[in-house]
Structure formats: C-alpha cells, structure tokens
Amino acid sequence: MSHACTPPSRPANLSILDLFAGPGGLDVAADVLGYHVTGIEFDKDACATRSKAGMDTFYGDVRRYRASFFPRAEVLTGGPPCQTFTVAGHGAGRKALDQVLEYIQTLHDAVSAQDARWEDIFRTWRRISEDLRRKAVLAEGVKAKKRAVEKSRAVTRKRLREILRTHRNSPVEIKSILRALEVPGPLVRKAVELDGLMAEFRTLSSEIDRFRAELEELGDERTGLVLQPLWWVIERSRRPGSTPYRAVVLEQVPTVMPVWKEYARVLATLGYRTQRQLMYTEAFGVPQTRKRAVLMARLGETDIPKVGETHERYRTRGPVTRESDDDGYLWGEADVESRGERDRPKESWVSMDAALKKARAIASELTTPIDIPDRPAFTVVSNYGTGGDPEARGRRDHDAPSATVTGKVSRNRLVHKGTDTDLPSHERFSFAEAGVLQTFPVAYPWHGSDQPQQIGNAVPPRLALYVLRQVLEPDLTRDEANARLEQAVEDLESWEPRETVVVREHGDWEGHPLTGR
Structure with a gap:
C-alpha cells in the first residue's frame, strides 16, 4: 500500500537532509507532504525503525559527515540533542549556555568579517572543534576518576547503613544522617568505627563534588552537537562552489530558545529570513501537551510569519501560568489570545x-x-x-x-x-x-530495542506538518494552505510503510540522490 491514500495537492520537488533524524517524526510528515528526506542517525535502534518504515537513512555520528557530502540537499532540518540550558543562575546550565553562545559569536564574527575568506572561516571552526575535543578527552578522564570514587563511597555507605541498623536506626533516620554527613553524639560513643567511616564518607563526597565542578567547567559533549546544524549552513553558504540551503528547520526543548536567537543572527548575515516560535503541540491537534522551540529560516526576502494555532491550548485547573518567550518577556493569558490567528475559530484540543x-x-x-x-x-x-x-x-x-x-x-x-x-x-x-x-x-513499524525511548524522543509528526508547510510553501493562499494541511493530516493518520530499506554507512555514497555520485 502506498504512503498516502491520495497524492499531495501541491507536491514540491525539494530534497531534505535531516540531522539527528531519530525514528522519523519529521520524515514521515515530509513524506506525506511529498518531499524526499534523507536522515542521519546515530542510534542503531532508531535506524532499525527507520529501515522498517522505508526511511532513507545514513547511520553514524553527524560529526563524521559534512555538508559537502550531500551537495544536492536543498533543505536542512534537525533536532540536535542538547544539554539543559538555563538563562538564570550560575550553575551547569548557565555555563553550558554561555559556552554555546560564545562559540556561536565566534562563528558569527568569522562569517561577518569584511573580506571573509572560506579558509579563515574553516580555521575558526577547526579551532572550536579541537577545543571541544580536548575538553571531551579531559572530561572522560575526570568521569573515570569520579566513577572510582563513587564506587568507594558506595562501599562506605553500605557499611555505615549496616552499623546504623544495628543501633536500631530507622531507614528515615539513616537517610537523614547520611544527608547531614554527621553522626549523632550518642552514636559516636556507642560505635567507635562509625565516626571514622563518616569522616571517610565526607571526604569521598567532597571529592565527588570537586569532580562534578570540573565536569561543569569542561562542559558537555552535546555542545558540539548543537553547533553542527549551524556549521552545515555556514559551509553550504560560504564554501566555494556550494549552493546555500533554501530553507532550515530546527527544533528542540524550550530552553534552547536563546541558542536559536543567536543562530538567527548568523542566518540573517547569511541571507536568511528567520522566525522563532515556542509551539504548544496540543494547539496543533497533537493529543499531548508538549512545548517545542522551533527555528524556521528561508533564504531570500520573504518573511516567515508565526505558525497559527488551530486548536485551543489545554489548561489544567489552577492559576494561569506566565510563559517566557524567546526574548525573555513574560506574558500571560491575555497576551496568548492576542497572538493567535483569530480568523478561524479554533478547535478544541484532542483528547x-x-x-x-x-x-x-x-x-x-x-x-x-x-x-x-x-x-x-x-x-x-x-x-x-x-x-x-x-x-x-x-x-x-x-x-x-x-x-x-x-x-x-x-x-x-x-x-x-x-x-x-x-x-x-x-x-x-x-x-x-x-x-x-x-x-x-x-x-x-517500531523496531529495535528501547522503543519507548525512540517514541519519547521523536518530533510529533503532526507538528512537523505545520512547520514544514509554513517554511517550504510560502506561495499558497490561506485556503490552499488549510486544504493542504487537512489532506496531509488525513494521509498521515492512514500512512503505511513502504518496503524495508537498507541503512547506509558513512562512505556509502554511490547512487544516492543527494550525493551526486
């Protein structure tokens, strides 16, 4: 059976390259819209699902691939795995965000420099990549030491619990004592060994805290992954003989909004119009409450309006919370209503x-x-x-x-x-x-191991339908766009997989439509 019951009303001959493609959430959405998608995915279980679904796939770490390997790709999409960023405080999330933004600024400086040469831009990227690799190697060493100390602390904790139990301490009391890292005075007199073990436990805990601080300073290996889509866009835009992507679509959790804001500055320098949007999945007919930070970009002078919500947002009982948008402005329910498209009455959320x-x-x-x-x-x-x-x-x-x-x-x-x-x-x-x-x-056709994890990590395909149509089909009238989406949703629900495909490996370029070989 074919993927869609009826052909898309406005098929477009665009080829999409999807980085960090997962099991195929964006891919199946693009499929029913009539686009060809090639995904790059590192997780073998997700690749197994993609294979059964008939989704064109290259296996491997995105960092082993380059934009120049796929010169015929016209659109770049992806959801790079990101550590937890935060705009507040001085913890790991704040430091991770600052580090990513610093790297993006460095790339922006290289791209926007007067008479910028490709060789200089590429050297800048190499310095960033080498810095990230150096930190990753150092982090692995710290992690190994931390694991060894954690193992020793576990042995000490077990012995402490045994002694505390023999002195008739309840599980709650034992938990409290270990959290406070102090032995009650009466117990010290009763068990000489206990005080020494507790001192050892405190020392080991202190070492672990020190290792955590070191790892926080070194950063997260996912920092390099969140930079990959930006570099691919820069390479296609600045490398001699390359053609820029016609459009870019990226999505992640809401805490990535500050990163997308800096991405947008670089993309604007490269000639793209951009739009950033915090999207509520249930407001687009997804039977689930979930928020995604989406960055949309299109080459040229045509603006990208925000995607209009088609369904009501779901609100639990209690006070209305105030959400923070990508620029840090806090807004409440009245602002929410003013931002939505009111030309068509919204449907109720889907249960x-x-x-x-x-x-x-x-x-x-x-x-x-x-x-x-x-x-x-x-x-x-x-x-x-x-x-x-x-x-x-x-x-x-x-x-x-x-x-x-x-x-x-x-x-x-x-x-x-x-x-x-x-x-x-x-x-x-x-x-x-x-x-x-x-x-x-x-x-x-969910396949491979840990299928729940594949499902939980995926992009909701229905949300991807709205985003892809908005970015890739700017010339449709409102009525045409609505009809296009209604048909696409119907086709998505009744979709069935095509024949199983073989997942390609790095270097297996021969005969692939995006490689030109």
Missing part, C-alpha cells in the same frame, strides 16, 4: 480517548490490522512525581490530552478513572498507542 478511538478505526482497515484495545474510562498515572514529590504521581484522565510522552511512557499505569484500581487488561499503552499520542501513524 487521548479521541485519538485512540480514531486510531482503532484506522487500525482495523490496515493491510495488516493492529489491535488497539477499547478501554473503559481511564486515568493515566505517570511514572514521574510532581511538585518535587516523587510519590505524588501526575495524573491525566482519558478525556484530556496526554502529558508529555517521554521515554518512560511504557511505565505509566492505566487505572479506572477516579480510582487507583488497575485496568484488568491493557494496563499499559502499547508502542503503537504511545506512537499515536505523538501523532505517528498507527501502522508505524
């Missing part, structure tokens, strides 16, 4: 129950039917705690959107609504159902 019911109907008509159970009203009990309390599990009822689907989605319990009683059967979401909550087609 888990509605999405799974539709999937069940589609699944019964597939070439190879898939079982999607018909459950009674249920509540999802999260694997995660809320409000800092690991015991206070988050809960969402079946008639609401799912909470953010993570790599632990298979650990969530399904109970009868309003109770803590497990459903007698189907008490966990299947992989197909978890994929549906991310808006993957019910027929998506």
